[in-house]
Amino acid sequence: MTPDRTAARLIAGETPTEDQMRAYWRATDEGLCNRAETVAVLAALSARPSDLGLMRSFVQYVQESAPPVALPSARHAVNIVGTGGGLSTFNISTSASFVVAAAGGKVIKSGSSAYSSSVGSGDILNALGLPGAKSDHLTDAMLSETGLAFAAQGRYAPILKRLAISAMPLNFKVIGRFVNALGPLISPYKMRAHVIGASSPQLFKQIHGIAASLNIPAFVVHAKLGVDELLSICPNICQWNHQDSASRLEPLELGLASGSPEALAGGDLQTNIALMTDLLQGRAGPVASQTVALNAGAALYAGGVAPDLAAGTRLALDCIADGAPYRKLEQARAFLSAEAPKVGRAA
Numbered sequence: 001m002t003p004d005r006t007a008a009r010l011i012a013g014e015t016p017t018e019d020q021m022r023a024y025w026r027a028t029d030e031g032l033c034n035r036a037e038t039v040a041v042l043a044a045l046s047a048r049p050s051d052l053g054l055m056r057s058f059v060q061y062v063q064e065s066a067p068p069v070a071l072p073s074a075r076h077a078v079n080i081v082g083t084g085g086g087l088s089t090f091n092i093s094t095s096a097s098f099v100v101a102a103a104g105g106k107v108i109k110s111g112s113s114a115y116s117s118s119v120g121s122g123d124i125l126n127a128l129g130l131p132g133a134k135s136d137h138l139t140d141a142m143l144s145e146t147g148l149a150f151a152a153q154g155r156y157a158p159i160l161k162r163l164a165i166s167a168m169p170l171n172f173k174v175i176g177r178f179v180n181a182l183g184p185l186i187s188p189y190k191m192r193a194h195v196i197g198a199s200s201p202q203l204f205k206q207i208h209g210i211a212a213s214l215n216i217p218a219f220v221v222h223a224k225l226g227v228d229e230l231l232s233i234c235p236n237i238c239q240w241n242h243q244d245s246a247s248r249l250e251p252l253e254l255g256l257a258s259g260s261p262e263a264l265a266g267g268d269l270q271t272n273i274a275l276m277t278d279l280l281q282g283r284a285g286p287v288a289s290q291t292v293a294l295n296a297g298a299a300l301y302a303g304g305v306a307p308d309l310a311a312g313t314r315l316a317l318d319c320i321a322d323g324a325p326y327r328k329l330e331q332a333r334a335f336l337s338a339e340a341p342k343v344g345r346a347a
Helices: 003-011 018-029 035-047 052-065 092-102 121-127 136-146 158-167 177-185 201-213 269-280 286-302 309-322 324-346
Strands: 077-082 106-109 148-150 193-197 218-223 236-240 247-249
Touching: 003 018, 003 035, 018 052, 018 158, 035 158, 035 177, 052 158, 052 177, 052 201, 077 092, 077 177, 077 286, 092 106, 092 121, 092 148, 092 269, 092 286, 092 309, 092 324, 106 136, 121 269, 136 148, 136 324, 177 193, 177 201, 193 201, 193 286, 201 218, 201 236, 218 286, 269 286, 269 324, 286 309, 309 324
Parallel strands: 077 106, 077 193, 106 148, 193 218
Antiparallel strands: 218 236, 236 247
């Protein structure tokens, strides 16, 4: 079937096969599909109920066209990232990344501008003077030195940029919702594991199904309040890609206190920077601190630093109380300020 017939089927509400969709994405990537058709396909995919096969075909094409790079320092690295959508919170996974690095883990943080929250990971990292590295050499050097690195948007598969340009001037967060939800599964780097938050039970099952079938090392999580991260104030579910069933995680069983979702609310860029700064220095309230510790604990467990999630959470809580995550932020900022020009010239 030709790419234009595949697109016509999809736009008409039919479901092409996974092979047909991979062929369509290949044609799109090669510039063989016109812009209007690409926008119509993105809109159709984003408007319809998500289909596991259509989702998997996109992730598989990205993996084949732009295989994840294995950095020398990333063998034990993890990523903490969410699908977007659901209840809006402050930058929990970004904050947790600094906690993980301060506790002895390694993190390559991916992320972009805001999707479901007011301020996305990319927004706040840029404002803090921590942009994505411009080369793999710099990413590897920063990860080795500080335990923390940030994936640059330009490092992702070329088809993602092509799709975003095709959608302009439309808002890609709306027209490309299908692609955004799959972002956590298409990291440009090989890592030990990905801690992936899903904002709904359906998306949790789909992300897990894709990770399982494509052998992506993912620890998928979902909070019952409808958040794409673990929350300390409600029941959660979690599941490794190789596990057949999900486990229920009760924060109270880990000794975490209950609280209100309002304690996790974010705001504009400056508000979120202030919230994150207080948290990393150990000055945030218990709900915010424990929620970040829970997510950091999952990453410490996934990265092999802690034997289980409970032990990882305790380690993260101690780390936050000490203020070490803020010192890690300062170390990362100092590294980029001093080393980026030298490493960039060497590359």
